[in-house]
Amino acid sequence: xxxxxxxxxxxxxxxxxxxxxxxxxxxxxxxxxxxxxxxxxxxxxxxxxxxxxxxxxxxxxxxxxxxxxxxxxxxxxxxxxxxxxxxxxxxxxxxxxxxxxxxxxxxxxxxxxxxxxxxxxxxxxxxxxxxxxxxxxxx
Amino acid sequence: xxxxxxxxxxxxxxxxxxxxxxxxxxxxxxxxxxxxxxxxxxxxxxxxxxxxxxxxxxxxxxxxxxxxxxxxxxxxxxxxxxxxxxxxxxxxxxxxxxxxxxxxxxxxxxxxxxxxxxxxxxxxxxxxxxxxxxxxxxxxxxxx
Numbered sequence: 125x126x127x128x129x130x131x132x133x134x135x136x137x138x139x140x141x142x143x144x145x146x147x148x149x150x151x152x153x154x155x156x157x158x159x160x161x162x163x164x165x166x167x168x169x170x171x172x173x174x175x176x177x178x179x180x181x182x183x184x185x186x187x188x189x190x191x192x193x194x195x196x197x198x199x200x201x202x203x204x205x206x207x208x209x210x211x212x213x214x215x216x217x218x219x220x221x222x223x224x225x226x227x228x229x230x231x232x233x234x235x236x237x238x239x240x241x242x243x244x245x246x247x248x249x250x251x252x253x254x255x256x257x258x259x260x261x262x263x
Numbered sequence: 264x265x266x267x268x269x270x271x272x273x274x275x276x277x278x279x280x281x282x283x284x285x286x287x288x289x290x291x292x293x294x295x296x297x298x299x300x301x302x303x304x305x306x307x308x309x310x311x312x313x314x315x316x317x318x319x320x321x322x323x324x325x326x327x328x329x330x331x332x333x334x335x336x337x338x339x340x341x342x343x344x345x346x347x348x349x350x351x352x353x354x355x356x357x358x359x360x361x362x363x364x365x366x367x368x369x370x371x372x373x374x375x376x377x378x379x380x381x382x383x384x385x386x387x388x389x390x391x392x393x394x395x396x397x398x399x400x401x402x403x404x405x406x407x
Contacts, residue, residue: 143322144329150401151337151362157397161404164326171322182320184309188302190325191282191332195289198336258292261285262299 137235143167144194189235196228226253274312275373281305282332327369334366364390
């Protein structure tokens with residue numbers, strides 16, 4: 125008999141990442157607010173399942189990583205908005221968004237380490253920030 | 264672990280300060296080291312309060328932290344636009360004020376959840392709760 129249970133489920137870091145992105149959309153995209161609110165309810169339900177199952181404890185470290193991830197995603201959103209607002213500086217903002225995505229992936233890997241998700245295959249490998257100046261985050 | 268508090272703020276204030284210092288560490292590279300140190304101290308105090316008050320992790324609590332930290336960045340970016348000679352100054356200012364109201368609303372919720380709520384510590388939100396504002400459903404969803 126075929127096992128019909130899903131095997132590839134989103135881990136804690138992916139869910140947290142999705143939550144931060146939907147939170148940006150709820151503020152920025154007026155017309156579809158209710159959709160994002162519903163999505164966030166589903167994401168928080170799944171996060172709570174993981175928290176309970178793995179008996180995860182709150183720590184300043186996980187708070188800090190959540191803050192950085194949520195702000196990096198908003199900075200990437202901002203860079204992409206600037207790509208459309210300033211076509212002349214399109215490449216500059218596109219590169220910045222790409223560079224920030226490297227930091228975002230580094231933070232997601234730190235979250236995987238923090239909650240001991242275990243599965244190394246889930247770790248991100250696109251970590252390069254291509255000579256990004258500044259943005260020194262003391263994590 | 265050093266048991267002595269370094270900064271005597273509530274948990275909500277500490278999280279708020281952490282999210283602002285995080286913005287400054289990234290966007291003010293010349294003084295980043297100062298904010299890195301501040302962030303370490305804030306993390307230290309947060310861990311003390313988590314332990315002392317037995318604050319547990321939940322997805323809704325994490326969402327409040329996420330929204331609070333993004334609101335601080337939204338407000339920072341709006342203020343950047345305002346000082347750069349943006350034509351829609353008052354529209355941006357009004358939006359920033361509304362976001363600041365939501366920020367204070369979340370801080371009040373965190374004060375309640377961490378058993379630190381007092382009338383004196385409650386932040387004024389100046390949010391219009393009666394009308395159907397764009398943020399009405401958002402704040403409803405946070406307090407459920």
